[in-house]
Amino acid sequence: MAGELVAGVDLGGTKILTVLADRAGQVLARVKVSTHARRGQDYVIDTIVESVHETMRMSGAPAGKISAVGVGAPGPLDPDRGLVFFAPNLGWKNVPLGTIMSERLKLPVYLDNDANLAALGEHVYGAGRDADHMIYITVSTGVGGGLIMDGRVYHGAGGGAGEIGHVTVAPDGPVCNCGNAGCLEAVSSGTAIALRARALVDDGRGAGILAAAGGDAEQVSARSVSVAAVAGDAEAVVILRDAGRYLGIAVAGVINLLNPSAVVLGGGCIQSTAALWDAMLTEVHRRTLESSLAAVRVVRGSLGGDAGALGAVALALERT
Ligand SMILES: [Zn+2]
Known part of the structure; x- marks a missing residue:
């Protein structure tokens, strides 16, 4: 049975913003933390996973309620394979972010370039409706x-x-x-x-x-x-x-x-x-x-x- 909620993550070189939203795009919880990119890839991925869990705790939603996670990451990247090719701000090269997060969260994780997702955000919920x-x-x-x-x-x-x-x-x-x-x-x-x-x-x-x-x-x-x-x-x-x-x-x-x-x-x-x-x-x-x-x-x-x-x-x- 598909859950009713999704999480959206914006992974930036300095901050990670994670929101939990319902099917109407209504934000139920929001967490913003420092990326600390210099502490390395594992640390950053741990932080993202923890942020998703934190939004679920804040909203009081049970784990089964969440059906998928979307992630915007600095590109270039391959959205189909969930692979970040190169992100100089993070010091990343060929990181299979989608696969790692999906295994950790036991949820489907969809990845795209951060600017593409900002475009999609403004298109669906903002000035570009x-x-x-x-x-x-x-x-x-x-x-x-x-x-x-x-x-x-x-x-x-x-x-x-x-x-x-x-x-x-x-x-x-x-x-x-x-x-x-x-x-x-x-x-x-x-x-x-x-x-x-x-x-x-x-x-x-x-x-x-x-x-x-x-x-x-x-x-x-x-x-x-x-x-x-x-x-x-x-x-x-x-x-x-x-x-x-x-x-x-x-x-x-x-x-x-x-x-x-x-x-x-x-x-x-x-x-x-x-x-x-x-x-x-x-x-x-x-x-x-x-x-x-x-x-x-x-x-x-x-x-x-x-x-x-x-x-x-x-x-x-x-x-x-
Ligand atoms: Zn140029």
């Missing part, structure tokens, strides 16, 4: 994405679809973590914003940004840039506008390519300030074909940091 063709983009430390096509996560030929962070938007731009130059992630991520602000401060400029960082050049971050921008600092606004402009170029490109009904954006850099968002929208309006622009709404995500875990819930419910 009723949008069967939806693009999700997260702009925080890095830039990630997920595609919902015909109401389902689109994985591509080898599971690599949705990597909008590595679309080139500035051919002669800064070098990206992937080795290419001018990727969206290298010009619009929180990391890219912080690097540009630090360079400015090192150059003896950026007084407003430095002040927002408490006067300590070492503490200059994307957050200090948004704080300075909100206070009206012109240099901070320029940095965020440039980041937003490149983001808009990428968003317009995917709208022209896929004709989605919604583009949902999440992540810390999207929530923090209007300068980046407004510049992105201006560029989207400038570069998107009229017919596709008329069909799409470009909106902020509504689930915040819960999008991935709720997407994992949706994945588990979809499979059971």
